[in-house]
Amino acid sequence: MRVVVAPDSFKGSLAAADAARALAAGWSARRPGDDVRLLPLADGGEGTLDAFAAARPDAEWHTTTVPGPDGRPVDAGWLLLPEVPGADPGPGPAGRRTAVLELARASGLPLLRRPDPRHAHTYGLGAVAAAALDAGATALVIGLGGSAGTDAGTGALRALGLRLRDGRGRDLPLGGVALAELTHLDRSGLRPAPPGGVRLLVDVTAPLTGPAGAAVVFGPQKGADPEDVAALDAALHHVATLAGGDPDRPGAGAAGGTGYGLAALWGAEIVPGAAAVAELAGLAGALAGADLVLTGEGRFDETSLRGKVVGALLDRAAAAGVPVGVVAGQLGTTPPGPVTAAVSLVELAGSVAAAMADPGRWLRAAGGRLAARVRPVGPNRWPPGG
Known part of the structure; x- marks a missing residue:
């Protein structure tokens, strides 16, 4: 049998x-x-890469050293799949090549020496995405889960070329709380998304802000006290007024709002993680x-x-x-x-x-x-x- x-x-x-x-x-x-x-399966969080590696023996392991959520270097593993089953071929003789990333490996909470909810960031995730694109990936699948910060994915986008400035034209510091000072989003240097698209695997339906949002629900798990939560929620709301998109979309609040940021500013698609992993595996x-x-x-x-x-x-x-x-x-x-x-x-x-x-x-x-x-x-x- x-x-x-x-x-x-x-x-x-x-x-x-x-x-x-x-x-x-x-x-x-x-x-x-x-x-x-x-x-073995996963929902986009912990274990997603291992699930793909077990199901796809043709997957190539890569490791990229990037700034972690507090700036210290971390070695983040990711996978390159030669071809996604059932996908239309992409450009080039090798066909479509999909890179699978886990946010937690580059920007996860366990990578911090101590929780830092106001300043932890997702820059490392964006650096891994850039490395995957440089390696020839024509599509990205990113598991969102276990994030250390609440920065609406702006750290990741800054690693991909986005610039965030305050009212005096200065680049903002990394981290969620600094977003309250944002006055200008400069997308002119933002790297285009790959032709095969970007899929964000989520296991939550939280919106970006409000009582069910990223800061209020998940902030305390990252060490945020009530004052931190209020400041981060306000900062996320402020970003949404400038970036547009749909902050109320289910999953927008995933990974400290990274779902929202990558969808609004990079055209990523938010999808239920368990179903997507099952499909791709x-x-x-x-x-x-x-x-x-x-x-x-x-x-x-x-x-x-x-x-x-x-x-x-x-x-x-x-x-x-x-x-x-x-x-x-x-x-x-x-x-x-x-x-x-x-x-x-x-x-x-x-x-x-x-x-x-x-x-x-x-x-x-x-x-x-x-x-x-x-x-x-x-x-x-x-x-x-x-």
């Missing part, structure tokens, strides 16, 4: 690729004759020949069905008529069809602490449990076992 193992990361404990290997090992120990394919092709899919995440609940990796996979599996086995650290609700079996790591391990202490062990156990509970009765039919 053909089994596709396509989990999300188990955040805080195990990356998606490691989770996929553990689940597959547990399954294969019980059913060694099955054809098991690993296809080749999930549809994997499902076409599968008898079962195993997926999972740290906690499965009602929010899992609202654009997250597992929910997006369930939609595609249902459309393809492929049953699904779900593994979660915790099961907060009963998974809907096409789920034929579900396993909780906490129930297997006996406690949250035990499950978190050795997630690989319990994922292997879960893979074995599913292999024992699920029995084939025909093509694409896997009812629960006794």
Whole structure:
């Protein structure tokens, strides 16, 4: 039988690729004759590059040294895909070449020695994008998640040639709070977006500003106190009055407003991350020949069905008529069809602490449990076992 193992990361404990290997090992120990394919997934945040690298063995790894969110140099990895499946060929004999970037690798919160919500910036992301374009990328896919700052992506755009000036004609300092002094956006030196476009992968629907916006909702996670939040929200609102675009668009507030800035000033497209990663990783092709899919995440609940990796996979599996086995650290609700079996790591391990202490062990156990509970009765039919 053909089994596709396509989990999300188990955040805080195990990356998606490691989770996929553990689940597959547990399954294969019980059913060694099955054809098991690993296809770890992501939603545009942590683990996006690893998901692409696992799904696309033809991907080329690159590393570019750029200024991190506090200006100290960081080595940011990114991928160059020779061709996107199903995409129209781009210019040149090699066809369309898509670079996949993660904002968090260049401008992420863990790169800071200490939180700096007022001054942290996304300049490094723009520097990585420039390096990818210099390397021949004709399209960009950028995972937005885990940002350290709240600068509406202006740092990234400045690395690409945008200039921001105050009322005296001086270039603004980097960082979100300085945007309150912005009086002039100079786009004359801004590098054009690639011909194949720029897609921004998001897992949130937050607008740029207001009670549900980037500063108010996510600022405190980056160390912002109430005064910082108010200053950053006002600065973002001020930028929107000058830059135009749609600050209320769902996802505009992603990554400290980077979704808004790259869309308004560089023509980028904001898309749901889980669905886009699944598409570009080749999930549809994997499902076409599968008898079962195993997926999972740290906690499965009602929010899992609202654009997250597992929910997006369930939609595609249902459309393809492929049953699904779900593994979660915790099961907060009963998974809907096409789920034929579900396993909780906490129930297997006996406690949250035990499950978190050795997630690989319990994922292997879960893979074995599913292999024992699920029995084939025909093509694409896997009812629960006794």
